[in-house]
Amino acid sequence: MNRTVRKFLRNPLNLIFLTILFLILIVAIFPGIFTRYTPYSMDYNAILEKPSLNHLFGTDQFGRDIFSRCVYGLQKSVVIAFSSILFASFIGTILGLIAGYYGGAWDLIIMRICDGFFAFPSLILALFIVALFGSTLLNLIIAIGVVYVPIFARTVRGATLSIRETLFVKASKVIGKSNTKIMFNDILLNLSSVLIVTFTTNLSTAFLTEASLGFLGLSVPPPEPTLGGLVGQGTAFLLSAPWITLFPGFVIAIIVLSLNILGDGLRDILDPKNK
């Protein structure tokens, strides 16, 4: 593993974007340190102000500081995207392991259900769930997470199918290890690189899905800021105050770009096909 990490960091692109992502994460965890205003405080003497040293990203129609709203919105978006992929990887991995390891009827049922989910575009499925159950933090995490469960299930199933046939799994069976132990010790351990890559690449799309829901006004309701929500509210002032829209959008793009580049980098190193 140590060698893999060193190999990963030797690529300057990976190092740069890992640093960017790390800095963004720090800002998201400690928003208070980096902001001068609260995301809710209105200032009617500073309505729709252009970006300046006072207000780095400008202000909105209520005089709220866009930079503060971005930072706090970032925190919400990171929590939602990360938790939903965590949720999806947990459920999806278990389903994929069962389908791949036991095969037969289990495989058939689980995979057909996944096919059904694939008939929905991710945003529409998430929108459907959020629309019906309301946009609380937990509902958002589940709604976005559900979309990614079939992706994890399918990936893990595929990998499990090949690992199942390896000698060490057969050896484990011979020495009398239980099926659960084989699945969650032997096979899962060998899935780690597949899981890391799937996690990173899907984290970026989950981030975009959350941002799109926010843009449509279906993420955490106002006055709570989310990055997508900021862009959505800003479009009404697009021609008079473009900074309300353009800065939060840029933050989304930079995060997703970093995740995509890291995902590509990880795949290059961890994918056995590229060795």
Added chain:
Amino acid sequence: MSFGYLIRRIITSIPTILFVAFLVFIVMHLVPGDVVDMMLGTQNYLTQEQIQELYRQYGLDKPLIVQFGIWLKNLAALDFGTSLRTGKKVIDLIFDRFPVTLELSVLSMFFATIIGIPLGITAAIKRNSFLDGLVRVIGLIGLSSPSFWVGAILIVIFAGLFEGFNIFGYVPLTENPLKNLQVMFLPSLTLGLMLSAQIMRMTRSSMLDVLQQEYIKTAKAKGVSYSKVIGKHALKNALIPIITLFGIQLGYLLAGTIVIENMFALPGLGRLLLQAVNERDYPVIQFVVMFIAFLIVALNIIVDFIYTLVDPRVELR
């Protein structure tokens, strides 16, 4: 390409459609409160008997499995019910709005193709050149940018550069084609750019694969002109993964239209869906979602069919 294959594909997609219908049905029933509660809202002047009558009218007094049967029967008969808010038939609403989404999708695909494929090919031919690097960087940025952000940037640029350019104000194609195309230009360019990023990447890697094949070397050695090698021998074989990508992107495209239609105030399916969501118009929500899922299943069959046209080696059984 056989007629039998088409029939078989349609039959095997029935379980998927049934499952989707089941999923939509179950999720709608998991919602706290039911259609009657939704209709009554907070102002409830009805007596208990009248409420019971409403339940009977909507079939909500029957067991769940019977209700599912009724839902399937209505789906099959294209009886999608009426909108709770406007009183219009849902099927009429869908057919009213669908042409806008269709036009947007077709134009976006057009932009995605004319931007993505030539750039992808050029990057593959001039591998590791500056241009190749540029294409890859642009591709990654395109893949990472939210569509609404790209749309916003395009609006700001176009509003600044071209005064009098119609960015908003949709009119149907049949009414005023010139204005319609002007209004559709930016939304389809936005979506097209988003899609072209993936098409560009796929074209590049697929072309690189093909260009290393022996028969390309043979063609070159035979003295076939360079443009013919690329256009006829290489591109045709590189197209298969690209078409697969088109198939996968259809879902992405339809989801993208929701965001873009709302951004550019286009009266398509996506806007209808969001409106219904905001007004809690349940019959509209469930049938639009159902319609989109159905569309994706159907389009995937069509994409599989196109394979055979491009590659005679693909046999559909």
